[in-house]
Every structure is written in structure tokens, then in C-alpha cells.
Amino acid sequence: MYKPRRRQTSDRISLVSETPERTTVMAGSSLSSTAASEQSKTATAATPWLMPVAAFVVLLGAVWLSLYAAYVLLPFLRPGSVVIADAKFDTLVKGAMFGPQDRNRVMVFGHSKLLSALRPRELDAAVGPGFRSYNLGLPGEVHFLPILEAALSAGNVPTHLLLTIPWDDKREAAGFADVVRDDNALASTLFPFRNLPRDTALFVVQNRNRLSDAVRDVEIQRSAMLNDRGWYFIKSQSHYPGDRLPDDYALPADHPARAEIRVIPEKSVARARLEQLARQYRFQILLVPLFFRAGEAAPLPPADNAKLTTISDHPLIRVLGPDYFTYPPALFADPQHMNPAGAQVYTADLAKLLRDSGAFD
Incomplete structure (x- = not known):
């Protein structure tokens, strides 16, 4: 490559002559070539990691x-609890749940205990004409x-919401930082x-x-769960003959002398949202009893069965009956969930409570 020799006088003088002009062009070309070469090297160096x-x-x-395609197209590979929950979200509540003849349109909410215990068709028949209900309990x-x-x-707009478990007590909505810190939710x-x-390996094995x-x-x-309007017998967790626990069944964690009093938070984000929806869609809210296995908690006084307490007027929120019912182990398929016979008993008790309350007159 041509490089000017700065010590020679002719080189210095020739800068203003024709010869230096050609030299300048050559030097400029050399510099351009050098810059292009360096850019090419930089691009080449970037290529290996890009x-x-x-x-x-x-x-x-x-x-x-x-x-994701396998997850969507092969839903039977998911755990049963997920299949049931997805079916309620994706099919049950998105179809036409009520008709014009349904004067009382009722949605009942809770977790897996309710899922196994409330039979909507039998509840409707026991309460009376114009009453139509859905079991929207979700496992876990x-x-x-x-x-x-x-x-x-x-x-699908109800006239009444029945809650077997109250809203939570969180007073602030989850922000972006909370979502990021919740590994399970993020995943x-x-x-x-x-x-x-x-799940695939378990299903195949x-x-x-x-x-x-x-x-x-x-x-x-x-x-069958969709046809039964949300009721589902959790047979997979039953390990006793006839899907019933022994009469003397008990667990070390039971507290037969302690009452499990229901706590209803006065203020929370969930309650505020629920009341907003109740005012917007004009439905009433009733907190109704769930249940415990006999020996799991102390039985409540009979006087509590007729309790009817109003905790809000606009919207109307009332607490109906005792905090819970208690039933013998024979009505349970496992320590927490009822068998079909238990579901019939609980449904009948809840129907009687609703009828006697006058909430649906």
C-alpha cells in the first residue's frame, strides 16, 4: 500500500502540484478501502453470535x-382437575345457561368440595318451579x-349468587411486580x-x-359433568369399598371440639369488584354453608340453622344459615369430598335452607 514519506521535500512540495493531487486521491481511496475493510471485519465479527x-x-x-398445539389439541392428557375446570370455563358458562322461564337464575361458587356435593338438577326440583342453578365449583x-x-x-346473568366460601381479604390488586414475583403464575x-x-408420561403409563x-x-x-350442570363425583380419590369412608374414620389433623367459624372480610379488592358487578347486573349475593366431616370440626348449635343476616343493602348481600353443616364419614368418598349419596343429602339440606329463607319467594 502506498504511504507518503513525510521526510522528502518533493513530497511536501508536490501537494499543490498535479502529482500530489493524484497522490491525495490515492490516499483517499486507500483510507476508504481501509474503512470498508474495517466495517467488513466488524460485520464478520458480529456474524458468529447473531x-x-x-x-x-x-x-x-x-x-x-x-x-402449545399438543396442549390444545390433546386435552385428555391434562389432569382431571384441569379438564373439569377448563370445561366449565370454555363450555359451561359460555353456552346459554338460562331461559326466559327461569325466574330465579342461580350460580353457586366454591372449590372442589362444592364440586362434589351440589347436584343442580336435584336442587332445582327441591326448591320449586322457575329455579335453575349451576354448580360452578372449581377444583383447587x-x-x-x-x-x-x-x-x-x-x-349469562344470574339473579342470585350463592357463595360457599367468602371472598379473600386482599386490599390491593396484584401489580406487575407481584406477577413477576409469582413464579407459578408467571410460568x-x-x-x-x-x-x-x-402428564403425557403418566397418562401413557x-x-x-x-x-x-x-x-x-x-x-x-x-x-357427564356438563350435563349435570357442573356436579362431578371425584372418584379417583376414593380408596374405600363402596366409595364411603368407614364410620370411625378420623385424621390426626381433625379438631372435633373446635368450631370453624367463617370469616367474612369487610373490605377487599374482590369484594369491591363483586359489589360492582352486583350493582351493574342487579343480582343478589347469599353466603351459604359448606360442610365438614363429623369429627373434623365441632357441630354448630341448631339455632344457627335459621340465621339470616344482612351485611349490605346496595347490593343486597346476606349470610344464610349456619357457617357449615356436618355429616358422617359414610357420606364421604375421601376425607374432603362427598360421594353421590352425600351429595344428595347436602343438596337436600341446602334446598330446605333456601326455601325456608324466603330469598326466592
Whole structure:
């Protein structure tokens, strides 16, 4: 490469002559070539990490889409509790739940204990004409606002909400920082299929000799739950003959002398939202008893059965009956959930409580 020799006089003088002019052009070209070469080297140096990163992003996207497609298209691989909850969210509350002949349109909320205990068709028949109810209990879930809002968004507006568990006591809505700190919620949002490999392996191992029958069983149980308007017998957790606990069944964690008094928070974000919806859609709210196994908690005085307390007028929120019922172990399929016979008894008791209250006259 041509490089001017600064010590020579002719070189210095020739800067204003024709010869230096050509030299300047050559020097400029050399500098341009050098800059271009350096840019090319920089681009070349960047290529080794850009290409692998781009390939990783594409591969990650392909894997994510594949797993998500499998999660959506193969719902029978999910745990039973997820299948039931998804069916209630995606099908039950999005269909036409009530008709013009239904004077009392009732939604009942709770967790898996309610799921196994309330039979809406029998409740309707026991309360009387014009009464139509749905069991919207969700397995492993105490927050009822999401499924209520899903039902309202679909045009299913109740006249009465029955709550077997009160709202929570959180006074501030979850912010972005709370979501980020909640590892389980964040993982569920970003990777809803995160348990799919494990669930697939369990499904195959447990049903290796009857895969097609197992797939049909899941759909049959899902359809039966929808047909029963949300009631579902949790048979998979029953390990005793006849799906009933022994008469002397007890657990070390039981407190037969302690009453489990229901606590109803006066203020919370959930209560404020519920009251807003109640005013907007003009429905009433009743807190009704759930139940405990005899020996799990102390029985309440009979006088509590007729209790009717108003805790709000606008909207109307009332507490009806005792904090809970107690039933013998024979009506339970496992320590927490009722068998079909227990569900009939609880449904009948709740129907009597509703009739006697006059709330649906």
C-alpha cells in the first residue's frame, strides 16, 4: 500500500502540484478501502453470535408452538382437575345457561368440595318451579370472580349468587411486580403446557393397555359433568369399598371440639369488584354453608340453622344459615369430598335452607 514519506521535500512540495493531487486521491481511496475493510471485519465479527442467537430463537418458537398445539389439541392428557375446570370455563358458562322461564337464575361458587356435593338438577326440583342453578365449583381454586366474569361476558346473568366460601381479604390488586414475583403464575402464563411431558408420561403409563378407552373415558366424564350442570363425583380419590369412608374414620389433623367459624372480610379488592358487578347486573349475593366431616370440626348449635343476616343493602348481600353443616364419614368418598349419596343429602339440606329463607319467594 502506498504511504507518503513525510521526510522528502518533493513530497511536501508536490501537494499543490498535479502529482500530489493524484497522490491525495490515492490516499483517499486507500483510507476508504481501509474503512470498508474495517466495517467488513466488524460485520464478520458480529456474524458468529447473531446467527446462533437467531437460530435459537427460531427453534424455541417452533418448540413452543408445537407444545402449545399438543396442549390444545390433546386435552385428555391434562389432569382431571384441569379438564373439569377448563370445561366449565370454555363450555359451561359460555353456552346459554338460562331461559326466559327461569325466574330465579342461580350460580353457586366454591372449590372442589362444592364440586362434589351440589347436584343442580336435584336442587332445582327441591326448591320449586322457575329455579335453575349451576354448580360452578372449581377444583383447587377459591377465586370465583374469573369464572363469574366469563359467564357475564357470555350474556349469562344470574339473579342470585350463592357463595360457599367468602371472598379473600386482599386490599390491593396484584401489580406487575407481584406477577413477576409469582413464579407459578408467571410460568403458567408463559408456558401453559409446562406439565405436558409429565402428564403425557403418566397418562401413557397408567393406561398403557387401554389408551383408546382412556381417551373415551375422559370425554365421557367431561360430558357427564356438563350435563349435570357442573356436579362431578371425584372418584379417583376414593380408596374405600363402596366409595364411603368407614364410620370411625378420623385424621390426626381433625379438631372435633373446635368450631370453624367463617370469616367474612369487610373490605377487599374482590369484594369491591363483586359489589360492582352486583350493582351493574342487579343480582343478589347469599353466603351459604359448606360442610365438614363429623369429627373434623365441632357441630354448630341448631339455632344457627335459621340465621339470616344482612351485611349490605346496595347490593343486597346476606349470610344464610349456619357457617357449615356436618355429616358422617359414610357420606364421604375421601376425607374432603362427598360421594353421590352425600351429595344428595347436602343438596337436600341446602334446598330446605333456601326455601325456608324466603330469598326466592
